Amino acid sequence: MALAQNDPAGELRRHVAAFLATHDPATMERLSFLRARYDAGLAWVAFPSGHGGLGLPGALQPDLDRLFAEAGAPDNNPRANIIGLGMAAPTILAFGTAEQKERYLRPLWTGEEIWCQLFSEPGAGSDLANVATRAVRDGDEWVVNGQKVWTSSAHTARFAILVARTDPDLPKHAGLTYFLCDMADPGVDVRPLRQITGEAEFNEVFLTDVRIPDAQRLGPEGGGWKVANATLNNERVAIGAAAVRESGIVGLVASTWREHPELRNTELHARLLKLWVEAEVARLTGQRLRQKLALGQPGPEGSAMKLTFARLSQQLTGLELELLGEEGLRYSDWTMVQPETVDFAGHDAGYRYLRAKGNSIEGGTSEILRNIIAERVLGLPAEPRVDKHRPWRELAR
Amino acid sequence: MTALNLLYTDIEDDLRATLRDLLADLCTPAAVSAVYDGDRSLVAPLWKAVAADLGLAGLLVPEALGGAGASAREAAVVLEELGRASAPVPFLTSAVVATMLLLNAGDDLLPAVASGERTAALAIPLSTAPHALLAAVATDSQQRLTGVVTSVAGAAEADTLLVPASTADRIALYAVPVASASVAPVVSLDMTRQLADVTLDYAQGRLVLADAEPAIRAALRAAAALLASEQLGVSRWCLETTVAYLKERRQFGRPVGGFQALKHRLADLYTGIESAAAAARYAAAALAAGDLDLPVAASVAKAFCGDLAVLAAEEAIQLHGGIGMTWEYPAHLYLKRAKADQLALGTPAEHRAQLAELVDLTMRAPGA
Ligand SMILES: Cc1cc2nc3c(=O)[nH]c(=O)nc-3n(C[C@H](O)[C@H](O)[C@H](O)COP(=O)(O)OP(=O)(O)OC[C@H]3O[C@@H](n4cnc5c(N)ncnc54)[C@H](O)[C@@H]3O)c2cc1C
Numbered sequence: 224m225a226l227a228q229n230d231p232a233g234e235l236r237r238h239v240a241a242f243l244a245t246h247d248p249a250t251m252e253r254l255s256f257l258r259a260r261y262d263a264g265l266a267w268v269a270f271p272s273g274h275g276g277l278g279l280p281g282a283l284q285p286d287l288d289r290l291f292a293e294a295g296a297p298d299n300n301p302r303a304n305i306i307g308l309g310m311a312a313p314t315i316l317a318f319g320t321a322e323q324k325e326r327y328l329r330p331l332w333t334g335e336e337i338w339c340q341l342f343s344e345p346g347a348g349s350d351l352a353n354v355a356t357r358a359v360r361d362g363d364e365w366v367v368n369g370q371k372v373w374t375s376s377a378h379t380a381r382f383a384i385l386v387a388r389t390d391p392d393l394p395k396h397a398g399l400t401y402f403l404c405d406m407a408d409p410g411v412d413v414r415p416l417r418q419i420t421g422e423a424e425f426n427e428v429f430l431t432d433v434r435i436p437d438a439q440r441l442g443p444e445g446g447g448w449k450v451a452n453a454t455l456n457n458e459r460v461a462i463g464a465a466a467v468r469e470s471g472i473v474g475l476v477a478s479t480w481r482e483h484p485e486l487r488n489t490e491l492h493a494r495l496l497k498l499w500v501e502a503e504v505a506r507l508t509g510q511r512l513r514q515k516l517a518l519g520q521p522g523p524e525g526s527a528m529k530l531t532f533a534r535l536s537q538q539l540t541g542l543e544l545e546l547l548g549e550e551g552l553r554y555s556d557w558t559m560v561q562p563e564t565v566d567f568a569g570h571d572a573g574y575r576y577l578r579a580k581g582n583s584i585e586g587g588t589s590e591i592l593r594n595i596i597a598e599r600v601l602g603l604p605a606e607p608r609v610d611k612h613r614p615w616r617e618l619a620r
Numbered sequence: 621m622t623a624l625n626l627l628y629t630d631i632e633d634d635l636r637a638t639l640r641d642l643l644a645d646l647c648t649p650a651a652v653s654a655v656y657d658g659d660r661s662l663v664a665p666l667w668k669a670v671a672a673d674l675g676l677a678g679l680l681v682p683e684a685l686g687g688a689g690a691s692a693r694e695a696a697v698v699l700e701e702l703g704r705a706s707a708p709v710p711f712l713t714s715a716v717v718a719t720m721l722l723l724n725a726g727d728d729l730l731p732a733v734a735s736g737e738r739t740a741a742l743a744i745p746l747s748t749a750p751h752a753l754l755a756a757v758a759t760d761s762q763q764r765l766t767g768v769v770t771s772v773a774g775a776a777e778a779d780t781l782l783v784p785a786s787t788a789d790r791i792a793l794y795a796v797p798v799a800s801a802s803v804a805p806v807v808s809l810d811m812t813r814q815l816a817d818v819t820l821d822y823a824q825g826r827l828v829l830a831d832a833e834p835a836i837r838a839a840l841r842a843a844a845a846l847l848a849s850e851q852l853g854v855s856r857w858c859l860e861t862t863v864a865y866l867k868e869r870r871q872f873g874r875p876v877g878g879f880q881a882l883k884h885r886l887a888d889l890y891t892g893i894e895s896a897a898a899a900a901r902y903a904a905a906a907l908a909a910g911d912l913d914l915p916v917a918a919s920v921a922k923a924f925c926g927d928l929a930v931l932a933a934e935e936a937i938q939l940h941g942g943i944g945m946t947w948e949y950p951a952h953l954y955l956k957r958a959k960a961d962q963l964a965l966g967t968p969a970e971h972r973a974q975l976a977e978l979v980d981l982t983m984r985a986p987g988a
Contacts, residue, residue, distance in 0.1 A: 610873030
């Protein structure tokens with residue numbers, strides 16, 4: 224019937240109902256349930272069948288997750304694997320070999336294998352193409368040496384997406400290659416780095432003679448820049464994917480307002496309402512972006528979404544402390560712990576305020592995102608570059 | 621009306637230089653950072669050096685009473701430097717707020733507090749705006765005090781608490797030795813001005829002021845006026861440190877500070893800080909001169925400098941990139957101090973609301 228084809232949401236509901244009829248979340252073991260859900264194509268709807276999806280529009284993902292949540296099904300604890308789900312998976316899907324997709328995607332989605340991102344280095348932050356970590360071919364393997372920094376969840380990760388320099392004689396963007404790195408390799412040394420919240424959420428990672436089989440190269444040798452950009456574009460779209468009104472930080476601040484009539488004043492009221500409108504519009508912008516992107520890989524447009532998300536999360540968390548007043552002067556705990564998730568809702572307002580400062584730095588700073596919008600979307604002339612065409616080896620550092 | 625001097629005098633510059641040297645020696649970022657992990661070994665020796673050795677505890681106290689006979693202008697310079705170093709000393713709470721109250725009462729405790737031998741604190745939540753409802757504990761006929769005051773700054777470093785207590789028709793102020801109270805330090809957003817919850821259970825008080833509300837409000841207003849100078853000091857550290865970093869940090873084969881987008885940000889911040897300096901100096905000068913415009917000056921300064929310091933600290937973190945988010949780098953000390961200072965003694969929103977009354981810009985129709 225033509226109607227069914229034009230009704231992907233209905234199709235999805237029928238799939239879920241059929242699955243739940245034979246897989247009872249109340250009695251099935253959690254991991255078996257999650258694996259079965261993946262195998263039924265009900266993990267990430269936009270992925271092709273065979274890899275956890277049904278090739279349906281990505282905008283249906285929130286509906287899918289809600290259907291499972293309403294059935295009391297266990298989730299895959301997505302907050303523990305943000306980089307895996309938001310960045311590694313779509314990149315592996317786009318650039319991976321059949322073997323790589325088969326090997327990595329399912330345990331990634333179920334959360335059996337957590338992923339981290341070994342991109343940034345002390346000398347390569349905004350200028351990611353400047354990475355100095357070297358990968359040298361040795362038969363069927365690559366030998367990797369270097370230092371990465373700010374690596375979130377390296378302490379829980381089983382695998383990493385890694386950008387390394389394979390040819391220092393080429394210009395900086397051309398000499399990079401993208402790898403899938405086993406964090407269990409004895410040459411991988413993870414050292415916690417404490418953040419301004421008190422927690423050690425990110426790490427320094429030292430790579431010493433780490434051996435990576437060539438079969439774990441993602442994309443062609445020298446093609447690392449293109450693959451890395453696909454990862455970053457996906458990251459920027461994944462961020463701020465709020466589906467429901469008042470989900471996320473705006474909801475937390477709204478509850479504080481509702482629960483504390485004694486704290487209210489007219490200025491904060493006006494500011495809250497202005498931010499509420501902006502957060503609602505950001506939610507709709509995200510929805511619209513995901514509808515636009517239903518097909519294919521996201522481009523630089525996602526930068527605008529991430530820019531807005533970072534600004535709103537910072538303004539809202541700052542406002543929340545001003546609203547709380549005395550309570551905002553207190554903090555839960557400065558003890559250094561290594562968290563398994565980044566959880567704004569599970570912490571106090573002070574933590575949220577501090578952690579939100581990272582939102583405009585991680586995954587590309589807001590300044591770099593503005594450059595991307597200006598140059599790659601609007602086509603404004605680029606800054607003069609002294610470093611783009613000479614061999615990387617000859618650049619001053 | 622001659623305009624108040626908004627610049628620094630030579631004496632003020634000398635005072636700044638002396639204090640800055642001392643803080644550079646004693647108040648290192650590593651030692652400051654340690655207070656967040658419960659190591660407060662910096663606090664007592666630093667306070668002794670500032671209060672007693674440099675004699676700054678008695679800055680506002682006349683020489684005849686054992687003080688330095690200086691004015692709020694010098695106290696403001698001290699606060700600029702303490703903010704610039706994120707120093708964890710109870711200068712604002714003891715040498716400004718408590719001292720002003722003791723001065724007002726002509727209390728016998730004054731010489732000991734002025735010499736730095738004793739340290740006092742007003743038992744009131746740090747968030748209290750000068751014009752807000754005042755928290756007060758209960759008192760009985762034998763001057764015994766009972767109640768809880770939350771989020772008190774300076775209590776953990778004090779040996780004497782000045783406690784507002786309700787009497788039949790007014791608020792009185794009592795002195796209570798900390799030994800008679802229970803002072804429970806709380807984990808604070810800004811551990812360089814750590815708060816404590818104070819519990820009094822039939823604690824014996826000594827009457828300092830029978831009708832204390834005007835004096836308490838004046839002391840809080842003075843503190844708000846002067847906190848603006850601390851916020852200025854915090855802002856200056858943030859700008860200077862960020863400018864220095866961006867001159868060194870290279871990406872894309874060039875110093876990052878050369879990108880115009882960042883130059884404009886820093887130029888804007890500089891502009892804001894110059895404005896903050898004017899507002900903070902005006903508040904300090906108005907306080908020193910006993911100027912009638914003080915209520916306006918204090919609220920303008922606290923509102924403007926409070927927001928500006930937060931902006932400066934937020935820009936510092938952002939423009940440092942990843943390193944700004946680390947515990948190891950001192951920028952976070954300033955973010956926490958700036959944000960807590962913004963909430964202290966009335967938020968900018970509370971001060972703007974108060975200004976609406978002071979300068980006749982309320983929402984009410986005329987005559988309503
Ligand atoms: C909480 C957090 C988590 C992170 N997690 C990870 C992770 O898991 N994996 C990973 O690889 N990395 C991670 N990062 C690192 C992050 O990607 C980098 O910090 C970021 O790209 C900036 O690089 P940088 O720190 O070297 O700053 P720099 O590049 O040195 O930037 C310093 C300042 O200069 C500005 N700037 C730089 N170039 C320009 C320009 N051309 N025009 C205008 N302004 C410019 C920047 O915006 C910034 O404000 C994380 C960072 C944070 C804060």
